[in-house]
Amino acid sequence: MSRKLRGREAVFIDSLLVSQRLVPELTEKVRTRYRVLKRIELHQPVGRRTLAHVLGVSERVLRADVEVFKEQGLIEVGPLGMAITETGVDVLQALDPIMKTLDGRAEMELSLAERLGIARVVVVSGDSEQSEDVTRDVGQAAAHVLRTFLHPPCTVAVTGGSSLAMLAELMPQATTPQDVEVVPARGGLGERHELLANTIASQLAARLSGRYRMFHVSESLSRATAERLAQEPTIAEMIDRIRSANLVVHGIGDALTMATRRGLDEETVAHLALRGAVAEAFGYFFDAEGHIVHMMNTVGLKLEDLSGDKMVIGVAGGRAKGPAIEAVAHAYRMDALVTDEGAARAILKKGECTHGS
């Protein structure tokens, strides 16, 4: 926690950290401007007034910032609002690691990576519970991570959920067609339409200029019917495709929340509570140690498929998701985790006593 000088090298690299000593009021200004520009990127095109309201600042002060951005060519203003330019995106990306260092998220990422045994951890600022925007931010960050892992030709399996929906929405539009196939990880996990895995798969495929495959299997089928359905050649091929996907991007949910959202009966919910379920991911329910407590009666990706050279990316934001994230981290190997400050703090705070370093 101590912000000691970490040798000449580090100070040298982060000139902002040094200039912070010379012009302390600078840091805050950079941070607010960064926040504003980031919001413009996430909401573009967006008007000045709505943006001011969202950010909780006066319209006038935001205007001052916006005028600078316009002058610097970071945004473009049109009749339907402000939009970020390419150089604006560059600036934002270049400043990202610095902002992470400034508010200690870089440190949190390292701690989480070590604690959870995940190679790449991305922590975005804020708490998804506090603001809808943070969810967007998590989604965008996840989109960025996914892009770095994406090496066509390949198959991407995605689940549903708000985080994944944001991912698809904020994935930059690919200009050239790519040999990428997007599939839903599991069929028919009940959600609102825009949060369905199928919907997300189609939107993500469109953004990546790739193909997608629908997969309609209701979870209300009996086990026998489901098994017979799986024998069907087209279905079987689809399942095979899913299970051999190169990348898996999935949301992580709180057990109880997901149980009710999935419409589980009272008996099962009681069973979950009894066995201490805290997390849900692609139809599986886990307890705090990562043991399987229950699984949905659907076909598609199975837990044992998450091995070998498959890249697994977990996405979840919000303070309440902390325990769930920790649980699934015990259950199986993840290559990357994208989360937010709220969840990250929840995990790290809990482990403070046992992890005291």
Add this chain to the structure above:
Amino acid sequence: MSRKLRGREAVFIDSLLVSQRLVPELTEKVRTRYRVLKRIELHQPVGRRTLAHVLGVSERVLRADVEVFKEQGLIEVGPLGMAITETGVDVLQALDPIMKTLDGRAEMELSLAERLGIARVVVVSGDSEQSEDVTRDVGQAAAHVLRTFLHPPCTVAVTGGSSLAMLAELMPQATTPQDVEVVPARGGLGERHELLANTIASQLAARLSGRYRMFHVSESLSRATAERLAQEPTIAEMIDRIRSANLVVHGIGDALTMATRRGLDEETVAHLALRGAVAEAFGYFFDAEGHIVHMMNTVGLKLEDLSGDKMVIGVAGGRAKGPAIEAVAHAYRMDALVTDEGAARAILKKGECTHGS
């Protein structure tokens, strides 16, 4: 000259250059603050009023800056003025390369290094002709360069001149004794006392916690007398010591200026002018191509000694020194050159037509 984006890497490193896009008004603030802190370092201990007058800013605005510095622990205030702290020095050093990049001096250093065939070129901000402070700055930079080349045990030969005087004055005080011997490069080149090589050698030796050797030989001796003097055992040993010095730090002078300062007779001055002398260094006069035009009748370091593994550092500031620097760069190999923006621009501007890159 085009300030193109030099790939992601460079942008990433210099976060200040990126934040410049986000908060442009900030850059200037950083620059002024840097200037102020630098002046405090160079003049410490110094009062607020005198400093304000030197910097040409109002007393009140400087006070605002100073209060921030005090808060940040970059300076300490005492009854005799303000002094920079260790962290202040660190901040200044860390920011140095960034300031160089910001006002294009980094680029100038590279161009000069290539043009003059000198491995290490340091260009400080400003023009020694405009302000006495720049001379101090050049001296300090030279002191810094000298320290990086200094590997005891070794012998350092120094000349006279204002630049070298500043070097000695601004060399940080060594705490532990070092096995360093400082000697004057040549005996008896007429100057004011505080600019004499002997004086400088003694002060530099004190700063380095090393030894020094005086060397009194008037330049007004006849050649025969001088040669007989050189036979004297103690003198001979001294000369030998000088000629085998590991490091040579010397000023570079304008030929005419130095000719009059050294009190050459009119005949010789006319001779110099006729043969196109533009530069002087340790008693030698050179024309623009680096040919020897004249040499002072003194004993000590000879031009042919500047070879082998001897490290040669040239120091000169001021726009008028441009041609002189270029001339000596042709005359012999220098390992490092410390100069200022005025001289650097003079050299680069002259070479623009022939060097058009």
Add this chain to the structure above:
DNA sequence: CTCTGTGGGACGTGTTGTGTCCCGAAAGCT
């Protein structure tokens, strides 16, 4: 068509920055 969003302009107000004094104290000089 209305209606709600957009950006841009205008203006009074309040806070902040700034120039200019003054004061007590401490170091250096005579």
Add this chain to the structure above:
DNA sequence: AGCTTTCGGGACACAACACGTCCCACAGAG
């Protein structure tokens, strides 16, 4: 010792800038 010169810090009035709050013309959406 007494004097002078500098130091840092405090005070205050004035100006400048930033800010909150309106307004307007206009362009898509329903």
